[in-house]
Amino acid sequence: MPVKTFGSAVYGIEAITITIEVNISGGTKYHIVGLPDKAVSESLLRIESAITNSGYRMPRQKIVVNLAPADIRKEGSSYDLAIAIGILAESEQIESSFLHKYLILGEISLSGNILPIKGALPIAIQARKEQFKGIIIPKANAREAAIVNDLEIYGVESLSEVIEFFNGQKTPKRVIVDTRDEFYHNINNYESNFSDVKGQENIKRALEIAAAGGHNVVLIGPPGAGKTMLAKRLPSILPPLNLHEALETTKIHSVAGKLAASDSLLTVRPFRSPHHTISDVALVGGGGNPQPGEISLAHNGVLFLDELPEFKRTVLEVMRQPLEERRVTISRARFTIDYPASFMLIASMNPCPCGFYNHPERECVCAPGVVQKYLSKVSGPLLDRIDLHVEVTPVNFSELASDRKAEASEVIRERVIKARQVQAERFAESHDVYCNAQMTSTSVREICKINAAGQVLLKKAMERLGLSARAYDRILKVARTIADLDSSEDIKIEHLAEAIHYRSLDRDGWAG
Secondary structure, three states: OOEEEEEEEEEOOEEEEEEEEEEEEOOOOEEEEOOEOHHHHOHHHHHHHHHHHOOOOOOOOEEEEEEEOOOOOEOOOOOHHHHHHHHHHHOOOOOOOOHHHEEEOOEEOOOOEEEOOOOHHHHHHHHHHOOOOEEEEEHHHHHHHOOOOOOEEEEEOEHHHHHHHHOOOOOOOEOOOOHHHHHHHOOOOOOOOHHHOOOOHHHHHHHHHHHHHOOOEEEEOOOOOOHHHHHHOHHHHOOOOOHHHHHHHHHHHHHOOOOOOOOOOOOOOOEEOOOOOOOHHHHHEEOOOOEEOHHHHOOOOEEEEOOHHHOOHHHHHOOHHHHHHOEEEEEOOOOEEEEEOOOEEEEEEOOOOOOOOOOOOOOOOOOOOHHHHHHOOOOHHHHHOOOEEEEOOOOOHHHHHOOOOOOOHHHHHHHHHHHHHHHHHHOOOOOOOOOHHHOOHHHHHHHOOOOHHHHHHHHHHHHHHOOOHHHHHHHHHHHHHHHHHOOOOOOOHHHHHHHHHOEHHHOHHHOO
16 A cells, blocks of 8 residues: 655645655666656655665665646655655655654755755645644744644754654654744834935935835936935835735745745835846746746835836836736646736836936936937836836935934834825725725726816826826826825825826926
């Protein structure tokens, strides 16, 4: 009778339990069946060495390992430990009576050490759904898996520890994490603060509006004006993650293998800043063995694209659909995977190649037409999806030398949270809309109503700036957010005027 152990495979951000059957019979060859990839096929060579170096015997007979369901492709090295335990149990070197109660996961080195895997959190969530008693997992992944309660999590460092556990000789120390305590203890641990920023009050105001409504932002200004410094502090004024968002974000980082051994739960909003040489697949996700891209790693957080025009145009264009739909669908011949991608986009750019076009003090040295060519690297449809275009001017010496303490992130964050609470009540009956930036065109017509004076102002702005229908909606959404920050039920003309002001790249002065 073949011995069964249980492992797990991760597809997208969900896990599927894999049954590993091991049968030993007369013969001399080793076989793994059930659509294994190269890493899985090579596992028996690693396992043979690990078993021998751990002081046990590798059977010199025909070994057939079946990974079920057989029609799902098995990838990676996380099945090593479960296969090794199955072989030892089938050859009666360890007790097999309670193997069925545990998921067993881990890559094995030639010496028998257990190496980390990816996707421990979604695997643990699925194990609890299927009522497994516990998980045997590499020690480096134990805290990550332990945030799922009602499961026994044992972090192991060697094959010998697992054998001793199943033989009843020695039980590893159980890893226990108080999820709520961990979450609430670290929820405000941001290294950067807006109090560090001298001057730039108008830019802070724009970022406060962006945070309050979940709007995308592009910062345009010369080198050294503080664009990157401001962008890095945006997460510190966003509302804290709730526990559901923290779990969802942690799952994505777990699948991508981005969690450190000391981490169990991501408690602060992610901030991702990919280099401008990134490929489109690395940005949106995919590949032969699909993995989440940077936009999914920024889920529930901020994606910062520094020097926006330097990114390849194809890379920026593939981001247009995820910006609207807040998810990425990776399709292959045999399967389709969805990755969530609800993020705030904040981009920065110089106004021209030399960086000093429209600078108040320094002269631009770019040739005629170069500014327009530089700005045209960022397509109009992408800019339409960015709600706020904000000019960043250099900070003067008196502000830099001032001892006056700037407003702290905590103070700004309170106003943002208050505005988000208003939006939460407004969209309480909507399942996919949580903030003003996510409103549909239908919702904009219903919620963002303006008076006759506002209609006249917006009409003039539309005609003068040549704004698209999408830009019209963006202005109304931003105006609604400004009104929420002002605790106003109606969108007043001053709210609308401020929202129109945040369309810098649509103005005549940016034509080059």
